[in-house]
Amino acid sequence: MQTTWTSPSLTFSYVTLEDLTPISEMLTKETVCRWLFFGPNLPEVTHAYFLPFLDENALALAEDRLPSNFVFTIRNRKTKAFIGQCALIADEFSPGAYLVGYQIDDPFWNKGIGSEAVTFLIWFAFRIAGAYRLNADTAAGNQGSARVLEKGGFVPEGRQRKYWHARGGYHDRLLFGLLTEEVKEDVLATLDRLFS
Numbered sequence: 001m002q003t004t005w006t007s008p009s010l011t012f013s014y015v016t017l018e019d020l021t022p023i024s025e026m027l028t029k030e031t032v033c034r035w036l037f038f039g040p041n042l043p044e045v046t047h048a049y050f051l052p053f054l055d056e057n058a059l060a061l062a063e064d065r066l067p068s069n070f071v072f073t074i075r076n077r078k079t080k081a082f083i084g085q086c087a088l089i090a091d092e093f094s095p096g097a098y099l100v101g102y103q104i105d106d107p108f109w110n111k112g113i114g115s116e117a118v119t120f121l122i123w124f125a126f127r128i129a130g131a132y133r134l135n136a137d138t139a140a141g142n143q144g145s146a147r148v149l150e151k152g153g154f155v156p157e158g159r160q161r162k163y164w165h166a167r168g169g170y171h172d173r174l175l176f177g178l179l180t181e182e183v184k185e186d187v188l189a190t191l192d193r194l195f196s
């Protein structure tokens, strides 16, 4: 079963044990966690969060089926250097709906990688995972996150005022969604050539 997908410059691989150290290091950073509802985390907290996904991946691989959730590590295709992670987390009450998530480590911001990660998640969700809907949300101050969602074609679906009380302030939550019928077949066909 395929566990790694590539674009010309990046690889997206199901998360493995060796990825937990760089992911944990990334999630200790104030910069990366500034707009997240979690973190900065101690490494053991991040390990404890990700370990069930590793177990689930191992079981799915043994049973030759797709995992229920898709958690990817993003690396530079050529150097294999760690860049970040992205994920599709299944909505347990609505089969076929997934929450998208993405964290790019701070040395790699503003290079188009967040946009590419969201594009990859859209392609994977609608081409491979059989999704009918993607959910996304972000703190209103996280302009980079809102922008990568807009660029990916996510539709704004609302604003929850003062949704988060964190880091000394109140933060509105922006809601986004994307339905399978909103992604044109010719766009997916182009992405079929980009991701393999």
Ligand SMILES: CC(C)(COP(=O)(O)OP(=O)(O)OC[C@H]1O[C@@H](n2cnc3c(N)ncnc32)[C@H](O)[C@@H]1OP(=O)(O)O)[C@@H](O)C(=O)NCCC(=O)NCCS
Pocket (backbone or CB within 6 Å): 031, 032, 033, 035, 036, 102, 103, 104, 105, 108, 109, 110, 111, 112, 113, 114, 115, 116, 137, 138, 139, 142, 143, 144, 145, 147, 148, 151
């Ligand atoms: C948010 C995040 C994913 C953006 O990733 P990135 O790789 O820097 O984004 P890109 O380089 O693809 O930039 C996409 C667009 O967003 C804009 N952008 C990125 N960061 C921005 C910021 N801090 N403020 C305003 N605009 C920003 C870019 O200018 C670009 O716009 P354009 O294409 O119109 O020129 C990244 O900063 C990150 O991982 N942050 C920490 C974790 C996080 O907040 N994750 C999202 C949780 S909801």
